[in-house]
Amino acid sequence: MAAELVRGQNHPLSQIRLEIRVCAGVLVLTGATLGDEHGTVHGCQWVAHPGAPAQPGVEVPRQAAAEHRLAVDLAALPEAVHRLDVFLALPAGTAGPDRFGAVPAPHATVNGLDGTELACYTLTGLDAESAVIALELYRRQGAWKVRAMGQGYADGLPALLADQGLRDADDLATAIHEAAHAPPHATPAPPNEPVPRATPPSSARPAPGGKTPSAAQTAQAASEPPAPSVSPAPSSSAAPSVSQAASASEPVEPARRYAPQSGEDAGGAGPGHPGGPVDYTHPRRAHSIPSPPAPPPPSGPSAGDGQAARPVAGDAVGWSMEERLYNQVWGMFEDLARTTAAYRSAVDYADSRLEKELDQALADPRARLGGASDAAREAALARRAQLAGRARAALDRDLAQLTAEAEVVEPALPPAYACWGAPVWHAYRAPAEPPMALRLGDLHLPESAPLRIPLLVRLPLERGLWIDSGPGAGAGDPVPDLAELRHLAVEAAVALAVRLLAVHPPEAFSVQVVDPAGAGARALLPLTQAGVLAAPPATGAAEVSRMLERLTRRVDLVQMAVRGGAAEALPADVDTAQQLLIVNDFPHGFDERSVTRLRYLADEGPAVGVHLLLVADREDAAAYGPLLDPLWRSLLRLTPLPDDHLADPWVGHSWTYEPSLAPAGSRVLQQVLAEVTRARTKQW
Structure with a gap:
């Protein structure tokens, strides 16, 4: 049939x-x-x-x-x-x-x-x-x-x-x-030239x-x-389509055809806003280069025998295995979005049809006599169950295929894409080149909770990150007390910072921390004990102001050097490495001038290698009035606990985001940081 x-x-x-x-x-x-x-x-x-x-x-x-x-x-x-x-x-x-x-x-x-x-x-x-x-x-x-x-x-x-x-x-x-x-x-027009095989x-x-x-x-x-x-x-x-996954309060990125966006930012500009198309190609890939080579033919049944092909890791187009895996991951994201949308659409139709049939049965007075109305109700319910059952069977078929694909793709992911529990981290060595993307966490939908799709974003980060440390994080799950929640938020920030340090060559990436009241000292221990920070965490208003002034100066000087084509003229004290600034407990300890500098870094920094990661309570920030709203909306909102805040305007899904954290009791972060330190020492 x-x-x-x-x-x-x-x-x-x-x-x-x-x-x-x-x-x-x-x-x-x-x-x-x-x-x-x-x-x-x-x-x-x-x-x-x-x-x-x-x-x-x-x-x-x-x-x-x-x-x-x-x-x-x-x-x-x-x-x-x-x-x-x-x-x-x-x-x-x-x-x-x-x-x-x-x-x-x-x-x-x-x-x-x-x-x-x-x-x-x-x-x-x-x-x-x-x-x-x-x-x-x-x-x-x-x-x-x-x-x-x-x-x-x-x-x-x-x-x-x-x-x-x-x-x-x-x-x-x-x-x-x-x-x-x-x-x-x-007389028909002459046929066009055949399609080239490489374009x-x-x-x-x-x-x-x-x-x-x-x-x-x-x-x-x-x-x-x-x-x-x-x-x-x-x-x-x-x-529209994905370049970023986004939250219902903030925007975010996927790769093949489309990217979730922030519900609140629905009218905003940029590659991820609804109504704008999405680009999954590498942003620095030139027009004049040929198309990337096709993936190797997968083993297993062919398209002509009616059976699904056996999943193969890297079964996507790309110039390298890394790029193929990146495209394959976002192909899985797209397939999951579409098959779930089709299932929900079919169930919605079955429900509306049931309601219509029941209304028609009750509208006929003759059907209310005897058992006619009961028979009509039973028949309508049976039809609804049949429709929903067929839709669920189609969804289960697609989920089984995607799950099988995920089982072969996840173990093949490189460190930048792999979860912290993956074996690849145990054989970690400092890379010679930065990766094309980074894993921020995982995404899933209620209909497919066991199936997790990695949330990958392009590097360098085109926008900063906001990790929500307030009671609004992790809505729907038991939320720990506020102090523990803030500790978890800093731990999530540290895990991201360690990953960024690990996937860049030694001395190509630098991390600095602003912790005005010292509230994140316990969670920051992996970074401070390993000695990988560019400077001790800035505490107090004076140190915070000096660090922001130093980074603002770096952005200004690099911008002028780039515009003037004189990168060699930069002063010797300007660190040209990529910079990540972690700001904890924002906006406490920030005066108006510091807030203005931070907004400047958020707007101008990414283009010249300065990126922000704010750990902040949205409610606290809102109490400062509309001044901080543009900053909050310009950053990608993440949470330390699972939360279904990533809104997808293409098919209307609310994706549940889970942060990428080290397994409980694991010392993988410390081991990776030790290797980062060893590689830096060897380079010196």
């Missing part, structure tokens, strides 16, 4: 030669875009459309029609192609409807060449959109899957194409509409994918007839 998909749900493809059928009920034009590993379309030659219907591995109809058939051969796609998006658009310049909300919901099916129906999807919930991505076929661990997209664009085909990275989107959209109106005997990745946003929906829409449940969407998603002409 074919899988009837809901928005965001994916399904494995058991065949690689396919026929995709589209039934719209009105005239629509259809086409397909070919995307690289990031979902970026690198030119008109990557688009199959009525004016150029044949591309390697895909052929589309030449004219607008109410029904279409597209031919796809996944084995014939170029190696550079990892995603194929099937799009629909209402023809421009006709007397017909100009939005999908005014027409019957289009229906798409994916069939094998033998006529077997593999998956289907009804695009419900559309409104003002005049163009929509219906389906996405994508390669995952050597196997192909189909995903129900339903991402609509109110600004039509130009917005859809531009969102996939095409620079000449307006011109191509015009050509597509003109070609779709051409009479059947018109430069676009470092402009969006990346990878860059076309994820702005919110999850609920639709009909799996294996049920088409039904109205419970809460249709708003249309958009540009789509």
